[in-house]
Amino acid sequence: MKKIKTYKLILFIAGSLTTLTSCNKLTEDPRSVIVSSQFYQTTSDATSAVNAVYGTLNSDPTGDFPLYGRQLNLLVENASDNQLYSPSNTNPDVRALGTESYISSNSRVQKVWQQLYYGINRANIAVDNIPPISMDTTLRARLVRESKFIRALLYFNLVRLYGDVPLVLHNPNSTDISSLLTARTPADSVYSQIIADLKDATNLPKSYTGADIGRATGGAAHTLLAKVYLTRQDWPDALTQLNLVINGGYGYSLFPNYLNAFQKATKNGQEHIFSVQFETNLGEANSTQYLSESFTSFNTGTFPIDIPVDSSLYKLFSPTDTRRAVTFYSSVYNAATGQTVVFNNAYTPYFNKFVDYSLSPLSSQSLSGINYPVLRYADVLLMQAEALNEINGGPTATAYAAINQVRTRANVPNLTTGLSQVAFRDSVFLERRKEFIQEGHRWFDLVRQGGTALVDALHKIPAKSAATSANTLFPIPLVDIQLNPKLKQNPGYN
Incomplete structure (x- = not known):
């Protein structure tokens, strides 16, 4: 259905353009419409463009979970030996991630793919359009390098999650669908681009002040580059x-x-x-730090958004390890009653890291201001x-x-x-x-780690016994393969 709608839209645009060009008496002066050639003119335009690139990390254009607010974690934590879905979560695609039974039509696998390319597209636009702007040269170079850093981060996630992926470095400027279809690029070439972007980004400032705190730095670029090399x-x-x-x-x-x-x-x-920035009550539902909803209410009949895979995760920590109390909780103080509520069921202790204890009431975790440390x-x-x-x-x-x-x-x-x-x-x-x-x-x-490390770890968890070697990559989303015949599926998926 989506494929049909896409073609109809393109045919409509093409038909409209033909109609307009055949009517020489029509004069168009769209004063209320801003095209890219009009927008990228000032320092403010350049800064806004790069802020929009950062925005793809903590928000979603459709109001879904942000990439770093929960979406990425659904894949790499639920599909690991650390985490499961909430017992009250009835979403079959989320549950499939927790049991290693996900398929190419899984909506969460597709959403992460879309969010990563959405961010890359915004970064491409900034990298292409900021250099011609007449502005302070130091700031101009910095903004381009920030965009390259984020593009590298997003491609690094893509290539690790899906393997060979289409390498797209410029915003499409055509409505010809055949020119937009791109085959998967070998991972080595994707990594070469990631490394090139990060090497340029190492020239970013060492630190920032004021409103710029939280932007990508040269130290962040060196660190991410080290992680890329380590992965290789x-x-x-x-x-x-x-x-x-x-x-x-x-x-x-x-x-x-x-x-x-x-x-x-x-x-x-x-x-x-480098952290993805979240702030309390930004006024936008889609910039919510959903991982904060690891918190459950005082009503013990409810469950957090995600849970530890089982008690073995908690037992990894020695009693003296201070990380244990930061990572997990099994009780919460209820200021309204002056009592401490102890959660005692098969799923406790719960995850604690992203719970914002500065909130009042504590249950209003949708307003969390805890950053995501990348x-x-x-x-x-x-x-x-x-x-x-x-x-x-x-x-x-x-x-x-x-x-x-x-x-x-x-x-x-x-x-x-x-x-x-x-x-x-x-x-x-x-x-x-x-x-x-x-x-x-x-x-x-x-x-x-290679070999059977992933499968061996997952097979220790009864709920994840379906894991196979195919799970070392996620499937290319089915809808993208249907729209783009040049894409081929990863082994082990239909």
Whole structure:
């Protein structure tokens, strides 16, 4: 049906254009319509265009869950060994993600694909249209580089989720549908473009002040580039980028208290390298931080939006690990009654990280102002430990120091010395799992380990026993294949 509607729209546009060009007595002067050639004229236009690029990270044009407000997490957390759907969630597509039974027509798989390309299209428009604007040259270069950073981030998500994907770098300027159909580009070429964009973005400022706080920095570009290289198992280049982040004068460090990485009062702080910005009561329903709805009301008959896969996730943490109380909750203080309500069912404890405790009443989580941390300094330290272990055939003193910074902050003992390369690698991935629950890392980490790592991890969870090697990629959305015959499906999906 969508394919028919698309063709009808194009035929209508083409027919209208033919009618207009054949009538030489018609004079058009559309004073109320702004086209791109009219819009990109001023500094304000350029800034607005780039702000719109950022807006694709925390909002959705149809009012659906934002990409970084829950949508991406539905794929990479629900399809990992960390998370399941809420017991009260009746959406079959969400439930399928949690049981590894999703198919190419899954609406959530399609939505993430659409949101990623929507953001890329906005970034392409900014990259193409800002350079000719007569404005301050330093600001102009900065805005283009910010757009490239976000384009790289979105393509990095695309290529890891779906494999080979169409590489589109310019906004379409034709209504000829045949010219808009693009085949899948080999992943290596997509990664080359990601790396090129990020290398340019490393020239971004080290920090910002005032209203610009939260924009992409050179440190964010170096960090994301390191993650790209790490994913590609290019350990030396990853380490080079990580050392630039650590020693480059960016001022990053761990919060002494893990809790502060997820508090409204400490957002965009010393540990936050790049975060998607959310603010309380922006007045737009589609900029809601839905992950905050991990909170459940005092009525124990309700459930949060998503739940831990089972009690084994909670049991990964030692009693002294301060991350446990930040990551989970099983009781909530009810200020109205002065009582603490204890949740005690098969699904507790619940996720806690994105609950905004600054809200009153606490149940109004749709107003959450908790940012989504895409890149944290803890990630830099754990990537450094991993890269050094791979380069040297085993952990070095610096690798131990890096992972132990994270462990010390969590109030757990230093890692045992004398570990083999394999044992240290396993320790790094376990530390990553505990450090980044609900932050969208786990599925990517399992996939990049290669082999049967993902399937083996999922098969430990009874609800995920249907997992196969096909689940190391998500299917290309069926509707896109129907609209674009040049797209071919990933193995294992129809």
